[in-house]
Amino acid sequence: MTSSLISTTLSRRGFIAVGTGGLAALALASCSPTPPRYVTPTSAPVREAELARAGTGRVTSVALRAAETQLDLAGTTAETWSFGPVPASTIRITAGDTLRATVSNDLPADTSVHWHGLALRNDMDGVPGATQAPIGAGEKFTYEFVTAQPGTYWFHPHVGPQLDRGLYGALIIEDPNEPLSYDDEWVVVLDDWLDGVTATPDEVLEELNGGMGGMMSGGGMGGNMMMGARSDLLGGDAGDVRYPHFLINGRPPADPETFTSAPGRRVRIRLINAGSDTAFRVALGGHRLTVTHSDGFPVNPVDTDAVLIGMGERYDVLVTLGDGAFPLVAMAEGKDDKALAIVRTGSGEPPTTATAVPELTRSVLTAETLVASSEVALGTRDVDRELTATLSGSMMDYDWAINGRRFDPTNPMAGALGVSQGERVRLNIKNETQMWHPFHLHGHTYQHSGEGPRKDTSIVLPGKSLSVIFDADNPGLWAAHCHNIYHAEAGMMTILGYTAS
Ligand code: C2O
Ligand code: CU
Numbered sequence: 488m489t490s491s492l493i494s495t496t497l498s499r500r501g502f503i504a505v506g507t508g509g510l511a512a513l514a515l516a517s518c519s520p521t522p523p524r525y526v527t528p529t530s531a532p533v534r535e536a537e538l539a540r541a542g543t544g545r546v547t548s549v550a551l552r553a554a555e556t557q558l559d560l561a562g563t564t565a566e567t568w569s570f571g572p573v574p575a576s577t578i579r580i581t582a583g584d585t586l587r588a589t590v591s592n593d594l595p596a597d598t599s600v601h602w603h604g605l606a607l608r609n610d611m612d613g614v615p616g617a618t619q620a621p622i623g624a625g626e627k628f629t630y631e632f633v634t635a636q637p638g639t640y641w642f643h644p645h646v647g648p649q650l651d652r653g654l655y656g657a658l659i660i661e662d663p664n665e666p667l668s669y670d671d672e673w674v675v676v677l678d679d680w681l682d683g684v685t686a687t688p689d690e691v692l693e694e695l696n697g698g699m700g701g702m703m704s705g706g707g708m709g710g711n712m713m714m715g716a717r718s719d720l721l722g723g724d725a726g727d728v729r730y731p732h733f734l735i736n737g738r739p740p741a742d743p744e745t746f747t748s749a750p751g752r753r754v755r756i757r758l759i760n761a762g763s764d765t766a767f768r769v770a771l772g773g774h775r776l777t778v779t780h781s782d783g784f785p786v787n788p789v790d791t792d793a794v795l796i797g798m799g800e801r802y803d804v805l806v807t808l809g810d811g812a813f814p815l816v817a818m819a820e821g822k823d824d825k826a827l828a829i830v831r832t833g834s835g836e837p838p839t840t841a842t843a844v845p846e847l848t849r850s851v852l853t854a855e856t857l858v859a860s861s862e863v864a865l866g867t868r869d870v871d872r873e874l875t876a877t878l879s880g881s882m883m884d885y886d887w888a889i890n891g892r893r894f895d896p897t898n899p900m901a902g903a904l905g906v907s908q909g910e911r912v913r914l915n916i917k918n919e920t921q922m923w924h925p926f927h928l929h930g931h932t933y934q935h936s937g938e939g940p941r942k943d944t945s946i947v948l949p950g951k952s953l954s955v956i957f958d959a960d961n962p963g964l965w966a967a968h969c970h971n972i973y974h975a976e977a978g979m980m981t982i983l984g985y986t987a988s
Contacts, residue, residue, distance in 0.1 A: 525900065525964060525984035528610035528618040532908060532962040532985070537608040542633035543583040551575065551600065553644075554593040558653055558683070560732055561741035565683030568594055568652040573737035574676045574761065575642075575656025582637040582660050588630045590622055597621035600630060601645040602658060603799060604783055604943045606930055607632040609963020614645045614929070616899050617964045617982055621646055636932070637662035638783020639757040639801040641676070648688035650972045651681070651763035653737070659757065660783075667779060669805060670752040677758070677796065677817045677826055679765035680732040680739075686711050688763070688972070691728055695973050698885045718821035720795055720851060721766060721923040722948035725821025727882060727973060728764040733819045733826035740827035740840045750810035750832045755779075757803050760796040763972040766925075766946070767796050767817040770846035771830060772838065774813065776804040778852055784932055784941035785860035792849035795820065797925035799944035799970035800854075814838035818847055857940035865934045865941075865956055871910035872959075876967065877917045878924050878947065878979060885977050887920075887969065893978025894968070903982040904967070906959040915954050918947040924974060926953070928983065929965040933957035944970055959985065 526532050551570045558565045558573050569575065580586050592598050599621055601613035611632040615621035622628040640658040643650045657674045682688060691711045716725035736744045748754060756776075760767055770776070770793040778789045780803035794802050796817075812835035817826040825840045859865075880887035887893070892902040906912050914933065916926050927944040933955035934941050947953045968980035 524987060525903070525905070526962045526987050528963050533609045536960070536962055537633060540633040540635045542585055545584040546587050547580045547584055548587045548589070549578055550589050550591070552591045552593055553598050553654060555595070556653065558737065560680070560684070560739045563684060565680070567682045568649065568654055570654060570656060573653035577657040577659055577674050578642070579659045579661060580634050581663050582634055583663070585631060585633050589627060590630065591627045592622045592624055595624055596646070597623055598644045598646050598649060598654070600642050602630070602640065602642050604638070604640040604801070604932070606635060606932065606961050609930065609961070609965070612929055612963070612965070614966045616896050617966060634660045636660065636783065638780060639759060639803055640783055641759050641761060641801070643761065645966070648692050648763065648972045648976055651688035651691070653682065655761045657757065657759055667755065667805070668753070669755040671748050671754040672757070673746050673754060674757045675759070675815065675828065676736055677760045677762055677767045677769070678734045678737070679728070679730040679762040679819065680734050681711065681728070681730050684731050692973055692976055695727060695885050696977060698883055713822070716821040718766070720768070720853065721820060721946070722951070724882070724922045725766065726764045727971070730765065730819070730822070733765070733817065733824055735815070735817060735826045735828040740825065743827045743829050745829040745831050746815070748808055748830070748832050750808055752808050752832070754806050754808060755803060756806060757801065758794070758796055759801045760798050762798050764798070765822060766798065766820040767826070768820050768847055768851060769794050769796060769817045770844050771806055772814040772816065772842065772844040772846060773809050773811070774806050774846070776806055778857065779803050779805055781854060781857055781940040782932065782942040782944060784863045786857045786940050787860060789852060789857060791852035792846035793851045795851055795853050795946070797944065797946040797970065799925050799927050800942070800946070808832050811835045812837050814842045814844055816840070816844050816847065854935065854940055854942060854945060858938045859934055859941050863941050864938065865958065868911045870913045870956070872906055873913045873915065874904045874906070875915045875917060876904065876926070876981065877919055878926070878969065879919050880977070880979065881920060882922065887974040887977045887979035889979055889981045892981070894980035899982055900984060903984045905984055905986045907986050907988070908959055908962050910959045912957050912959055913954060914957065915952055916945070916947050917952045918949055921949050923948050924979065925970040926967070927970045928967045930961045930963060931957045931965070
């Protein structure tokens with residue numbers, strides 16, 4: 488996510504110039520106007536794509552105020568930044584309707600809001616330096632776009648490591664013709680928390696940027712860097728950052744949320760990982776989960792005991808409830824700690840993090856086993872363009888990069904991946920590092936090659952590759968990055984740009 492550098496270099500200068508810097512120099516040399524190389528966020532193709540979404544015209548308006556606040560973590564008070572409660576109040580809208588969200592920035596810093604997972608109009612994607620100027624302190628910005636696709640989404644800023652504060656919330660786009668039947672629906676947002684307790688995210692980023700060398704020579708002071716977080720499911724090193732708390736819906740295990748229902752009722756649980764450096768292994772003690780959606784899109788339903796969720800990923804699951812009080816646990820993968828909520832349908836002592844949850848170590852679902860529902864499968868078609876995103880870097884130097892280049896917010900289009908509108912694209916994500924990364928593409932929901940699930944964020948294990956297919960049908964400039972916020976900020980980010988014709 489773009490660092491605060493961008494606010495000084497791009498904020499008031501105009502983001503339209505993005506990508507034309509090098510060409511402007513060429514144009515000067517030849518004394519003839521040179522067309523921009525990439526479609527800009529405010530160009531005609533972006534407007535046309537929005538019109539093609541054929542919305543209902545109905546508008547849902549929300550106000551989001553980003554401000555300093557305090558979060559009570561069972562007795563520990565954390566000074567943080569949020570949109571009111573943590574998570575923000577869930578935004579609900581019906582697919583086809585227009586979301587009008589007015590963001591007031593009462594923070595002492597620039598911010599923005601990114602609508603994670605949505606194929607929306609590019610100028611509303613919330614990426615300063617690529618799609619808009621940052622929203623300065625004291626300023627307002629109104630996001631307005633058609634919400635075309637039902638599903639479980641979320642929102643967060645795209646400025647520095649602000650995502651690792653309390654600035655996040657769920658965005659649920661309801662299907663006017665919902666095919667699933669269920670009695671209750673719960674939104675479960677997972678998070679790793681340190682802000683205002685052990686450090687701020689900016690301090691953590693600074694510490695990590697010092698690398699392990701800095702730490703060993705005594706330069707790294709904070710002790711927020713974590714070593715030895717191991718997970719077989721994640722192929723080794725599980726994370727870089729030590730968190731004092733793991734939260735479900737903003738609450739620690741000592742003060743858990745209780746979901747109340749009745750035995751036999753069927754519940755749809757929308758799981759969202761809003762963490763910054765933690766994958767969660769989620770299970771509901773005494774129950775099996777039926778996974779129905781990956782990142783908002785339907786899959787052929789699969790039963791499992793637990794599910795692994797990387798940062799930015801979402802899974803929807805259906806559960807038929809038993810009688811009693813059950814732990815809904817999110818184990819911080821490789822970090823020896825847990826987030827907890829309680830599901831109560833009858834009597835019984837409330838479970839704690841000490842309650843055994845054997846489901847956590849039975850079958851754990853990951854995306855590879857999923858198959859897209861036929862109605863959202865992309866179908867066979869020749870691939871027009873093949874792109875590669877090679878992930879590199881190490882914890883030692885904290886030099887995370889894509890295709891050998893660390894993202895430079897002052898020159899965001901350097902190393903951009905180009906596509907032309909209308910193409911079927913294959914993107915090969917190659918992880919050449921010794922650590923897993925949750926790779927995220929904005930503005931598109933690709934399909935894992937073969938019959939795999941539709942997704943916008945995917946775990947790529949160390950030394951492995953993931954090949955995905957998408958249709959280039961949403962023109963603009965789209966960030967693509969690791970959803971470990973510290974990796975993204977250190978440079979594991981690039982832009983997918985539609986070339987201008
Ligand atoms: Cu959750 Cu760039 O995104
Ligand atoms: Cu990463």
